[in-house]
Amino acid sequence: MSSADRHAAAPALAAVEKRFSAAAERGFSRAALASTAAATWLALAALTLRWPDVGEWGRGSELAIAASVIGLCLAALACVEFGAFGPAATARAAPLRRLTPWLCALGIAFSIWELLAAKTGVLPQPFFPPPQAILEVFTDDYAKLAESVLASVKLELLGFAFGASAGFLIGVWLGWSRRFGYWVHPVLRLIGPLPATAWLPIAFFAFPSSWSASIFLIGLTTGFPVAVLTSSGVSSVNTAYYDVARTLGAGRWFLVWRVAVPAALPHVFVGLFMGLSASFAVLVTAEMMGVKAGLGFYLQWAQSWASYANMYAALLVMSAMCAGLITLLFKVRARLMSYQKAEVKW
Incomplete structure (x- = not known):
């Protein structure tokens, strides 16, 4: 390719590079958000299992298992957003991608709720039961x-x-x-x-x-x-x-x-x-x-x-x-x- 041809193709190449750079930046941002959401749910699982309860609450292990499953799914989504499984998997993850910010917020909210209700007893009981108490209602009643x-x-x-x-x-x-x-x-x-x-x-x-x-x-x-x-x-x-x-x-x-x-x-x-x-x-x-x-x-x-x-x-x-x-x-x-x-x- 002559220097004139390279000079003529430079704007097109720059546009392609800019587009790929923007796509990579968006993928990194989505992957970071999914990783944060996964960390919140895995932290909820660890908090539920490792921190002793103030009162006697059942279904704590079931809550930890559910939080771990959600956290691992979000971790897999983060890998997909990084491009680890190819563009086809990234395209199929679009429905879950729209839910990621809400899942991140819910993981933080559940962690705070668990901490204040079951672990420290700041919330007065029985008016504000922890998440595992509500989970127990769905499993037992x-x-x-x-x-x-x-x-x-x-x-x-x-x-x-x-x-x-x-x-x-x-x-x-x-x-x-x-x-x-x-x-x-x-x-x-x-x-x-x-x-x-x-x-x-x-x-x-x-x-x-x-x-x-x-x-x-x-x-x-x-x-x-x-x-x-x-x-x-x-x-x-x-x-x-x-x-x-x-x-x-x-x-x-x-x-x-x-x-x-x-x-x-x-x-x-x-x-x-x-x-x-x-x-x-x-x-x-x-x-x-x-x-x-x-x-x-x-x-x-x-x-x-x-x-x-x-x-x-x-x-x-x-x-x-x-x-x-x-x-x-x-x-x-x-x-x-x-x-x-x-x-x-x-």
Whole structure:
């Protein structure tokens, strides 16, 4: 290669070198973060095993094993980020890479929690049990927790389905029919803003069982936002859609269910998200007040016996259940409305 050719190729070579240098720097940074995260979890395992507990806590060895497994996985991820297993493995590690900062923060948080609760006794007991106490609940009381989860899911889904269906139908006719809105809208404005817990005495008196009363309260909480937002969506549909459909010979039912409802679906799903979130508060309250099964009942039982580890475990399960149902609802929305970018993220 002549000197002129080398001079012409110099900028391209410099750009390639710069790109490779930036990639190597990013790989080193990701590997350093993964190594730090691995060190935090391995330190938690060593702290749990080597430092004697202040009180008598079980499942310490199981917690140390779990922390060691997570730490070793993160150490393997650090090796992948260094390029020890090739670019293909580095590309496949992308999903775990996004979790690395959170895993590092959780390792530090668990270590501090273990130190303050189990090793030094700074946190007052039994109000702040250490991590192994909550792990013991999942390993020893899993049958009762699973039974409570099934009861809560059944009650939540029935109440949510009842409220969402009623709210959707009411909202469609509120947005479509002025006559229907004239009679129903004032009632909805009177009843809807009231918290569902205010209806507890009336519901438990009017319904034959606390279980059916709880379904009614969950449905009432869900139905109000669904009805309001569905009505808003139907009433705001562009009239040009109706004109085009009428020109093609569409009748009234076609206009309602094939024009108005599909156009109002974004509003409907926002109402469903709001109703599902609000219904969980009513679910817990209803289970504490009268239902003899479910996570709310489990929480009340744990609190009455000062079993705070059981209470925190139930709260974690409840949070996972709520997040799972909302995620499922978002997936349904994405499937039904793949043509539209979601305005609400989860």
